[in-house]
Amino acid sequence: MSAPVLETRGLRKSFKGFTAVDGVDLAVQSGHIHALIGPNGAGKTTLFNLLTRFIEPSAGEIHFNGEPVSNLPAKAVARRGMVRSFQISAVFGGLSVLDNVRLALQRKLGVSFHFWRSARVLDRLNEEALTLLDQVGLATLADEAAGALPYGRKRALELATTLAMDPVLMLLDEPTQGMGYEDVERVTSLIKTVSAGRTVLMVEHNMKVVASIADTLTVLQRGRVIASGDYHQVSRNEEVTRAYLGGGRQGGAAA
Amino acid sequence: MSAFPSLRTCGYAMLLFALVVAPWAGLYPVLGTKLLCYALFACAFHLLLGYTGLASLGHAAFLGVGGYVAGYGVKMWQLSPELALLAGLGSGALLGVVMGFISIRRSGIYFTMITLALAQMVYFLCVQLPQTGGEDGLQGIDRGRLFGLLDLHDDLTMYYTVLVISVAAFLFIARVVYSPFGQALQAIKDNEPRAVSLGYHPNHYKLIVFTLSAALTGLAGALKAISLGFVTLSDVHWMTSGHALLMTLVGGLGTLSGPVVGALALVTLENKMGALGAGLASLTGFAWFSTLGESVMMIMGIVFVLCVLTFRRGIMGELLSLSRHRPRKTA
Known part of the structure; x- marks a missing residue:
């Protein structure tokens, strides 16, 4: 087995006496889709915020691609290829759909501080941006205002924007939350x-x-962390069943 | 969609045309010059509020210091007007870097309060320092000759000089807004954590735009000092910062032309209130109207309340939304 792309050791975060993340050892294997589950308040979003350096851990280490990133600022982690999405949809509502994706692409042109140049220098990114939008089924809506998109489309746009960063590791915080049945299926296959x-x-x-x-x-x-493994191993774990159902012994109820 | 830019171009052309011919249509050039200075001030302020979402209450400091530096330079070192303007711009930028560096660390109301506090420190410095003339301010600043050629003592020459500089500054702001940098600003304004997750460092962008805004405000202050010939403590007073906010909101937040229109409307109203009151008094027979000129602040307050209650998008915001919606209805 190859070395994990992301690894944490003893990661802990306390907020004034309340420990939200308590000694988490996590190893995410390269090329996997790794799901983080758990009841409300289990610390999933806090863990995300720790991994992407949005908040400071109380203790523990984070290694990304074998290098420690525990002391890097959030933007540096993003630039190294660990890019996150947010629980509530995060698009730039005042910009067009195309501009949203171009914004993720424009940093590599090195013109982001060029306040004296026309935004037309970004037009050469259009083709790449449209390809990404096409991947998530939004190419026809490129000129719409992102803020006016329906919820499911916003999540798709967010995915396209995240992809534009060409991430090594994508962290998706509840990508299907609040979606209708059809949107869930579309986004699921999209993630795949x-x-x-x-x-x-x-x-x-x-x-x-x-x-x-x-x-x-x-x-x-x-x-x-109370269990780790593939779906069948985890769904047969008694502690997981208890965590979800509060004590009873209804086997396999995590599903 | 295709009709819209041409409509916008027409609007700007008409506004520019009106400003060019205004002195020939009876506008007193000195008032015109003052209008333009405030329009530039409001535009510079709006670069920060409208496109970055940072509401500063410290812009009077840049306006005042830009004016004081330019005025002092002309009076004490006999600077030529172009150098004095550059000095005003530079001092605004310098002060902007310092104030921006401290204030952008916080957002929302805390940002606003820090800018206000820092501007008040500048105000008290201006009261104390002998160079500013204290309560008297700087008087009798000579306009001089621009590049040694154009005699600015002529009110019309002064007016057109200020017009050219203001239009250039306006075009510069438009360029900043529609640049790759402007796109990043918009993103930071819309959703700062997401911008961070895309690898942007919001504070760098905020500091640059704060400095640009402060520099342009310093330029407006210097223009005002040279064209009107004086700088007083009221330029650094926090109410002047509030004035910029009011002009922007009345004109239309988030529209490029809004601050210009807001400044033109409010400064005209302020200056013509006395005449308007007298006119109303003789027209209606109510002697009370003739006191309007003394209660400018009250009228400004009423205008602001009306703006918030009835046309929240401001003059230009309402006009633009009308022009956007009408074709859709008929189609």
Whole structure:
């Protein structure tokens, strides 16, 4: 087995006496879709914020591609290829759909500080941006204002923007949350498609989604990892059943 | 969609034409010059509020210091007007870097309060320092000759000089807004955490735009000092910062031309209030109207309340949304 692309050791975060993440050891294998599940308040989003350096850990280490990133600022982690999405859809509402994707692409042109140049210098990114939009089925809506898109489309746009960063590791925070049945299926297959050649770590509540695309699952409860493995191993784990159902012995109820 | 840019171009052409012919249509050139200075001030302020979402209450400091530096340079070192303007611009930028560096670390109301606090420190420095003339301010600043050629003592020459500089500054702001940098600003304004997750460092962008805004405000202050011939403490007073906010909101937040229109409307109203009041008094027979000229602040307050209650998008915001919606209805 190859070295994990992302690894944490003893990661902990306390907020004034409350420990949200309590000594998490996590290893995300390169090329996997790794799902992070657990009941509400288990610390999944806090863990995401720690990994992407949006918040400071109280203790522990984070290694990305074998290098420690525990002391890097959030933007540096993003530039190294660990790119996150957010639980609530994060698009730039005042910009067009195309501009949203171009914004992720424009940094590599090195013109982002050029306030004296016309935005037309970004037109050479259009082709690449449209290809990305086409991948998520938004190419025909390129000129729409991103803020006016329906919810499911916003999530798709967010995915295209994240992909534009050409990430090594994508962290998706509840990509199907709040979606209708059809949108869930579309986004699920979308994640499967775009994960080719990349690693995905996703927080997900929808067990159907997890069962269909995740290679590995890690279950968090009260800030601790209580189980890890593939779907069948985890769904037979008694502690997981208890965490979800509060004590009863209904086997396999995590599904 | 295709009709819209031409409509916009027409609007700008008409506004520019109106400003060019205004002195010949009865506008007193000195008032015109003052209008343009405030329009530039409002545009510079709006670069920060409208496109970055940062509401500063410290812009009076840049306007005042730009004016004081330019005025002091002319009076004490006999600087030529072009150098004095550059000095005003530079001092605005310098102060902007310092104030920006401190204030952009916080956002929302805290940002606003820090800019206000820093501007108040500048105000008290201006009260104390002998170079500013304290309560008297700087008086009798000579306009001089631009590049040694154009005699600015002529009010019309002064007016057109200010017009050219203001239009250039306006075009510069338009360029900043529609540049790759402007795109990043918009992204930071819309969703800062997402911009970070795409590898942007918001504070670098905020500091640059803060400095640009401060520099242009310093230029407006210097223009005002040279064209009107004086700088007083009221230029550094926090109410002047509030004035910029008011002009921007009345004109239309988030529209490029809004601050210009807002500044033209409010400064005209302020200057013509006395005449308007007298006119109303003789027309209606209510003697009370003739006191309007003394209660400018009250009228400004009423205008602001009306703006917030009835046309929240501001003059230009409402006009633009009308022009956008009408074709859609008929189609």
